[in-house]
Amino acid sequence: MRIAVVGAGRVGVPTAASLGRLGHRVAVTDVDARRIETLQAGTVPFHEPGLEELVREGQASGRLRFTDDLADALDGPEAAFLCVGTPSDPEGAADLSALQSAADAVAMIAAGPLVLAVKSTVPVGTADRLADRLGPATRVVANPEFLREGRAVEDALRPLRVIVGTEDPAARELMRHIYDPLIDDGTPYIETDPRTAEVAKHACNAFLAMKVSYVNALARVCELAGADVETVTAAMAADDRIGAAYLEAGLGFGGYCLPKDLRAFERAVAALGYDFGLLREVDRVNDEAVDAAFARIESALDGVSGKRVALLGLAFKPGTDNVTTSPALALARRLASAGATVSGFDPQAGANAKAEVPEVDLAGDPYAALERADCAVLCTEWEEFRELDPARMRDVMALPVVVDGRNALDGDALTRAGFRYMRMGAAP
Ligand code: UDX
Numbered sequence: 319m320r321i322a323v324v325g326a327g328r329v330g331v332p333t334a335a336s337l338g339r340l341g342h343r344v345a346v347t348d349v350d351a352r353r354i355e356t357l358q359a360g361t362v363p364f365h366e367p368g369l370e371e372l373v374r375e376g377q378a379s380g381r382l383r384f385t386d387d388l389a390d391a392l393d394g395p396e397a398a399f400l401c402v403g404t405p406s407d408p409e410g411a412a413d414l415s416a417l418q419s420a421a422d423a424v425a426m427i428a429a430g431p432l433v434l435a436v437k438s439t440v441p442v443g444t445a446d447r448l449a450d451r452l453g454p455a456t457r458v459v460a461n462p463e464f465l466r467e468g469r470a471v472e473d474a475l476r477p478l479r480v481i482v483g484t485e486d487p488a489a490r491e492l493m494r495h496i497y498d499p500l501i502d503d504g505t506p507y508i509e510t511d512p513r514t515a516e517v518a519k520h521a522c523n524a525f526l527a528m529k530v531s532y533v534n535a536l537a538r539v540c541e542l543a544g545a546d547v548e549t550v551t552a553a554m555a556a557d558d559r560i561g562a563a564y565l566e567a568g569l570g571f572g573g574y575c576l577p578k579d580l581r582a583f584e585r586a587v588a589a590l591g592y593d594f595g596l597l598r599e600v601d602r603v604n605d606e607a608v609d610a611a612f613a614r615i616e617s618a619l620d621g622v623s624g625k626r627v628a629l630l631g632l633a634f635k636p637g638t639d640n641v642t643t644s645p646a647l648a649l650a651r652r653l654a655s656a657g658a659t660v661s662g663f664d665p666q667a668g669a670n671a672k673a674e675v676p677e678v679d680l681a682g683d684p685y686a687a688l689e690r691a692d693c694a695v696l697c698t699e700w701e702e703f704r705e706l707d708p709a710r711m712r713d714v715m716a717l718p719v720v721v722d723g724r725n726a727l728d729g730d731a732l733t734r735a736g737f738r739y740m741r742m743g744a745a746p
Pocket residue numbers: 463464465466467468523526530563564565566567568569570571572573574575576634635636
């Protein structure tokens with residue numbers, strides 16, 4: 319089938335490349351002509367493992383192409399996938415202006431009837447409202463993405479589920495045709511109405527955020543009680559009704575999606591008349607995690623003013639160069655405004671972090687970041703930080719203090735090397 323993908327970002331490119339791999343002919347377009355030019359040259363302008371290879375494979379096979387001309391992308395496809403951003407507005411609700419203008423442009427330019435699949439995360443009711451706005455020639459389908467950064471290729475090629483929301487039988491048929499190879503592979507394929515599909519997406523991300531905040535609230539409880547959150551979560555994870563995933567205590571969740579989707583979901587249901595206060599609590603507890611790490615550092619150093627604190631990891635999670643709402647940067651800002659000198663290293667996200675928080679003294683390797691530091695804080699659990707040599711760390715640092723903001727380091731090895739080692743969710 320011929321498909322147009324509108325939006326060449328972290329959702330659009332993996333979506334398009336995977337549709338190419340499934341055998342479709344895909345044209346990707348974006349309002350950012352420079353981004354398109356970069357992609358035409360076979361370069362993916364962000365860090366996503368395996369994506370560049372998949373893009374190049376698609377280009378070589380002739381099934382994937384990039385164009386800065388929307389009319390060119392819309393020349394002949396049966397479906398267009400909308401993959402544009404839906405950022406937060408000042409109240410935390412989803413700002414749908416980019417989505418609406420992309421949808422308007424597609425509807426205006428498309429030569430014939432078209433299925434418009436909304437991949438972007440949107441508040442419930444958006445597909446219905448777009449359908450009213452665009453008229454009957456454009457059949458709007460809610461088809462939310464569930465791509466994890468760092469695993470987007472795997473999530474696009476082998477999704478945990480595909481959910482398609484439409485009440486139009488022809489659109490449902492066409493979407494099934496698009497996803498046929500995945501359905502044949504046994505991918506759970508859920509057909510429903512657009513509103514249910516939209517709620518399902520927000521429900522998944524808000525639930526994941528809730529798990530993380532639940533465990534971080536337990537971390538605060540354990541710190542006060544002299545208990546150990548790691549053992550508490552091991553006991554929880556042994557129960558498969560609870561599950562082991564998203565039970566890691568630490569600095570909390572960040573990224574493009576979880577924080578924004580949590581707030582957008584709360585705002586969307588508030589507009590419908592439901593007060594989902596639980597979601598506001600999840601947000602509050604998440605902020606508390608950074609406060610708790612800051613308090614640990616402050617008490618270990620007897621105040622942070624004039625002290626040097628080294629942050630190991632700046633990305634919101636390992637495997638990405640993304641620093642959007644990264645807890646590491648929230649902590650960096652907090653430390654800098656309390657008068658600390660903040661150094662930092664990240665294997666991928668250094669430049670992005672520096673652009674967001676210029677106060678961070680960016681180092682080229684972890685030991686350089688630790689040079690003369692009074693305290694090291696693990697903010698992102700990149701594998702390479704687990705392999706740091708405690709003796710060498712001790713040699714370069716001014717004081718032997720480690721706050722493990724992700725409970726990922728070998729505390730015993732650090733303690734043996736003479737460090738004061740503190741992790742989240744255990745008495746200091
Ligand atoms: C998320 C969803 O997982 C994905 O399905 C969705 O469509 C996009 O949003 P992503 O933003 O890539 O994906 O992040 P994810 O891997 O889910 O992690 C989110 C945050 O939670 C990270 O900051 C991570 O460090 C944090 N986290 C995760 C924890 O603090 N503890 C955990 O146990 C798990």
